[in-house]
Amino acid sequence: MSELAASPAAPRRRRRLSLRPNLVIGTCLIALMIAAALLSLVWTPTPLGTMDMMSRLAGPSAAHWLGADHFGRDVLTLLLVGARNSLGIAFAAVLLGGAVGVFLGLFAAARRGWAEEVIMRFADFAFAFPAVLAAIIVTALLGVGSTTTVIAIAVANVPVFIRLSRATGVDIWSRDFILAARSAGRGPLHITVRHVLPNASGVLLVQATTQLALAIVIEAGLSYLGLGLQPPAPSWGKMLNDAQTHMGSQPLLAIFPGLAIAIAVLGFNLLGDGLRDLLDPRLRRTR
Amino acid sequence: MGAGDALLAIENLSVSLPGDQGPRRVLRGLDLEVERGQTYGIVGESGSGKSITALAVMGLLPDRARVEGRVLFDGHDLAQADERAMCRIRGNRIGMVFQEPMTALNPAHAIGRQIAESVILHEGASRKTARARALDLLDLAGIPDPASRIDDYPHQLSGGQRQRVVIAIALACRPDLLIADEPTTALDVTVQAQILELLTDLTERLGMSLILISHDLGVVASLCQRTAVLYAGRLVEEGPTAALLARHAHPYTAGLMAARPRLTARAGERLTAIRGTLPDPESVPAGCIFAARCPYVIDDCRAAEPALHEAGDGGHVARCIRLEAVA
Numbered sequence: 001m002s003e004l005a006a007s008p009a010a011p012r013r014r015r016r017l018s019l020r021p022n023l024v025i026g027t028c029l030i031a032l033m034i035a036a037a038l039l040s041l042v043w044t045p046t047p048l049g050t051m052d053m054m055s056r057l058a059g060p061s062a063a064h065w066l067g068a069d070h071f072g073r074d075v076l077t078l079l080l081v082g083a084r085n086s087l088g089i090a091f092a093a094v095l096l097g098g099a100v101g102v103f104l105g106l107f108a109a110a111r112r113g114w115a116e117e118v119i120m121r122f123a124d125f126a127f128a129f130p131a132v133l134a135a136i137i138v139t140a141l142l143g144v145g146s147t148t149t150v151i152a153i154a155v156a157n158v159p160v161f162i163r164l165s166r167a168t169g170v171d172i173w174s175r176d177f178i179l180a181a182r183s184a185g186r187g188p189l190h191i192t193v194r195h196v197l198p199n200a201s202g203v204l205l206v207q208a209t210t211q212l213a214l215a216i217v218i219e220a221g222l223s224y225l226g227l228g229l230q231p232p233a234p235s236w237g238k239m240l241n242d243a244q245t246h247m248g249s250q251p252l253l254a255i256f257p258g259l260a261i262a263i264a265v266l267g268f269n270l271l272g273d274g275l276r277d278l279l280d281p282r283l284r285r286t287r
Numbered sequence: 288m289g290a291g292d293a294l295l296a297i298e299n300l301s302v303s304l305p306g307d308q309g310p311r312r313v314l315r316g317l318d319l320e321v322e323r324g325q326t327y328g329i330v331g332e333s334g335s336g337k338s339i340t341a342l343a344v345m346g347l348l349p350d351r352a353r354v355e356g357r358v359l360f361d362g363h364d365l366a367q368a369d370e371r372a373m374c375r376i377r378g379n380r381i382g383m384v385f386q387e388p389m390t391a392l393n394p395a396h397a398i399g400r401q402i403a404e405s406v407i408l409h410e411g412a413s414r415k416t417a418r419a420r421a422l423d424l425l426d427l428a429g430i431p432d433p434a435s436r437i438d439d440y441p442h443q444l445s446g447g448q449r450q451r452v453v454i455a456i457a458l459a460c461r462p463d464l465l466i467a468d469e470p471t472t473a474l475d476v477t478v479q480a481q482i483l484e485l486l487t488d489l490t491e492r493l494g495m496s497l498i499l500i501s502h503d504l505g506v507v508a509s510l511c512q513r514t515a516v517l518y519a520g521r522l523v524e525e526g527p528t529a530a531l532l533a534r535h536a537h538p539y540t541a542g543l544m545a546a547r548p549r550l551t552a553r554a555g556e557r558l559t560a561i562r563g564t565l566p567d568p569e570s571v572p573a574g575c576i577f578a579a580r581c582p583y584v585i586d587d588c589r590a591a592e593p594a595l596h597e598a599g600d601g602g603h604v605a606r607c608i609r610l611e612a613v614a
Contacts, residue, residue, distance in 0.1 A: 112350075113350075175390060176385060176387055176390035176391045177390060177391050177392055177393045177394075179347065179385070179391075180383070180385055180391040180392070180453065180456070181393070182345075182347055182377065183345050183347060183377050183378060183382075183383035183385075183457075184377060184378030184382075184383075184404075184405050184408075184456060184457075184459075185373075185374045185375065185376070185377035185378035185379055185405070185408060185409060186374070186378075186404075186408065187370075187371075187374050190408070194393075194396070194404070195393050195395075198393075198395035198396070199393070199394070199395050
């Protein structure tokens, strides 16, 4: 019955967290990444900016656990600080893009009519640009830097969230309890905040994890292209870029940041899958 | 109909919805009056315009709907009121109870909070006062041990209990008028009786008017002082319930009464049905709207639509030219 689908609160309250492998593994991977980022605030193997010229392009050793790059910088240090930068930018970008997109999408769902048309055609237009291309355009307009990178990735996120929240919103607006809320004298703003948003939050949350994974890839891509963070701030994408030149002499330099990106993306995707299963009873039953 | 003390007066109300072949008139020239403290029944089959009438009063028809006529509530025309004014009336002066208690509550919020919201919205009460009121309302709506249920979510309640919560929300601000649109259709028979009893009891205790919409003439007969019978968007009979039951003047009402299953029926006996189907609202025939299905039909019926003719005391009227024949 529709009753099941309409009770996002039900599984949370009634069921214990049964061990869904993708949810557990995803959570662990993301927790590991966040822990690494937090750790870099208080401790790194060597202070950031230290260049040990004797160990240039060295492989793993007791002094440099994951080796050192072409400036003799400790790779583990760069990875830890890079985690902070990459995750921070990804979270900020998805939060910003998501907030704007959800606002516009839910506004469109509540107002319908010409306002919806304008917003959705804008979303179509923005959607037509590949995410990386959109990010490059913004970077070109605003210049390079971490704020620009955040805005660039956020812009790429906006149309995704507009479409999803508008579609989910329109569906929720057609439910009986919205009519009941209207018959109780609630205005569209109140209904959107109190009735539509809580019932759309599950879907939006799952989408956000996917977008976080994508944001990390875009950030790495922008940094790789030299459009992201600027030296000396480390990021995984920039490490890849630097490693490219020295692929012949020290291939490990490319492996470690690549691995970090892969783990973060995998973690967010697994987390998103797990959350979707957890929040959507229909999907859980068909498994 | 007694003028003067009417809380709600619907005058010549027509509603059209856009259809494939031009607008479909789903409600045509409806007149009715509900007095203060009165229980009023609206009966009709699916598509007769019962729910449309309720939504028109609440101003909740889809934006595409065209509304003509007047809906006078306490002297103000709701058909002309803007959305802002309607928001102050809905839930505050007019409450509404829906057919489907399973979906009329927001699954994401505790029931106490959903009740309290109305009080906060319309009366500017503090959260604490509103919660205390929610407790009272749950008690009033007959939820046992409300203090232990107030933080429950809708999925933790049975259908009957959810309907009680919906009623509690509708009553939160002590409205002057309660509209119940098929409030018991989705419930078990035993629960139906309890909910109907609750509604009449509350109407009396709170001095409200009640509009009870149902397809079940029996439900309306047991509760309502006056009854209107709708057919294909048209008022076909209206009057004091007792008079209407004693002498169902319109052939359609007579057909509805005959179609009710009887306990005295012998096994294997077929149920009586009204032959034919509702006319398509896009191509309503000229003349009497019921002519195609009427056992009493004569040529004059198809010539022009009959006016409402007096059928008895207390303003009992029926839209039929063959009242003598039906009686």
